[in-house]
Amino acid sequence: MKTIELSTASQSLSAYAEEFSQETIVLTVNGKAVAAVVSLEGVDPESLVLSTNQEFLEIIQKSRHEFKSKKTLSLEDIKKEFIH
Structure with missing residues (x-):
């Protein structure tokens, strides 16, 4: 599982999704989880x-x-x- 703080994200969401296509990506704001990107394959x-x-x-x-x-x-x- 990869955690990305949205305020410090350096890539687009699609780039992260492509890079970590087999991992769950948890998006955080001020350290609090607000959403997750998961593979639907x-x-x-x-x-x-x-x-x-x-x-x-x-x-x-x-x-x-x-x-x-x-x-x-x-x-x-x-x-x-x-x-x-």
Whole structure:
């Protein structure tokens, strides 16, 4: 990961993106991260949108917690419940 302070950047953003095409570039203002430039090579648009969707991330977090707490149903239980 490369960090670039915008006030001291000596190249254009496109030049940095090209130079560090396989790295995440974190842009900072007064030392505080304000944005990131990441490679989207091999990333589909749906994955990108979901990875930044707070509601989706909360669903994933809840599901992981339930799984760890053994609050899940087996495939057999689901079949019994929904397939008669």
